[in-house]
Amino acid sequence: GENVEQHPSTLSVQEGDSAVIKCTYSDSASNYFPWYKQELGKRPQLIIDIRSNVGEKKDQRIAVTLNKTAKHFSLHITETQPEDSAVYFCAASTAGYSSASKIIFGSGTRLSIRP
Amino acid sequence: GAVVSQHPSRVICKSGTSVKIECRSLDFQATTMFWYRQFPKQSLMLMATSNEGSKATYEQGVEKDKFLINHASLTLSTLTVTSAHPEDSSFYICSARDRFGGYTFGSGTRLTVV
Numbered sequence: 587g588e589n590v591e592q593h594p595s596t597l598s599v600q601e602g603d604s605a606v607i608k609c610t611y612s613d614s615a616s617n618y619f620p621w622y623k624q625e626l627g628k629r630p631q632l633i634i635d636i637r638s639n640v641g642e643k644k645d646q647r648i649a650v651t652l653n654k655t656a657k658h659f660s661l662h663i664t665e666t667q668p669e670d671s672a673v674y675f676c677a678a679s680t681a682g683y684s685s686a687s688k689i690i691f692g693s694g695t696r697l698s699i700r701p
Numbered sequence: 702g703a704v705v706s707q708h709p710s711r712v713i714c715k716s717g718t719s720v721k722i723e724c725r726s727l728d729f730q731a732t733t734m735f736w737y738r739q740f741p742k743q744s745l746m747l748m749a750t751s752n753e754g755s756k757a758t759y760e761q762g763v764e765k766d767k768f769l770i771n772h773a774s775l776t777l778s779t780l781t782v783t784s785a786h787p788e789d790s791s792f793y794i795c796s797a798r799d800r801f802g803g804y805t806f807g808s809g810t811r812l813t814v815v
Contacts, residue, residue, distance in 0.1 A: 629806040629807065629808050688735060689796065691747075694743070
């Protein structure tokens with residue numbers, strides 16, 4: 587089955603600097619890669635996602651890149667702000683309707699933004 | 702957008718009792734429901750996958766007789782933790798997949814077994 591590894595486990599950056607979180611996956615059939623932000627005691631919130639037919643996607647300060655050959659994908663947050671502090675999870679899945687499709691999460695990165 | 706209502710949000714129960722957690726999709730049909738467990742400062746670990754009208758598929762290491770999953774309709778799935786013990790204390794969260802392949806999470810249930 588799918589295995590998703592995420593690094594680093596903790597990340598502290600100065601406000602205004604950029605943060606990068608990296609993930610690798612094992613199943614070459616995975617074609618959907620969402621990123622979630624989770625605050626303490628809350629449900630994960632989808633912040634951006636990318637599908638395998640795209641190499642990069644950007645939404646304001648957040649961007650995700652995907653290298654299917656290397657099975658790597660990364661989250662980039664620019665101009666970080668205090669409200670970006672949270673735990674971030676990458677995930678991998680096969681998109682679309684399939685009884686075998688499921689989202690497998692990485693281990694999470696606790697991001698702290700220093701004022 | 703799609704909403705999944707999960708109840709209760711918090712529950713405290715005595716060791717040996719059973720607890721039922723409900724997830725209901727409010728404005729769409731959830732063809733598949735995923736149940737996750739999250740221990741403090743850890744990731745979401747998939748426990749089981751259920752499709753409406755069929756038996757749930759459990760991940761390796763998850764006891765199907767302890768974590769009973771029912772997905773009797775396209776809008777309701779339940780997870781029952783039977784004979785709960787303190788080590789079952791965790792954050793349980795469901796995620797519903799609609800027929801277009803989109804995923805929506807419930808708000809989670811914090812279970813404390815005393």
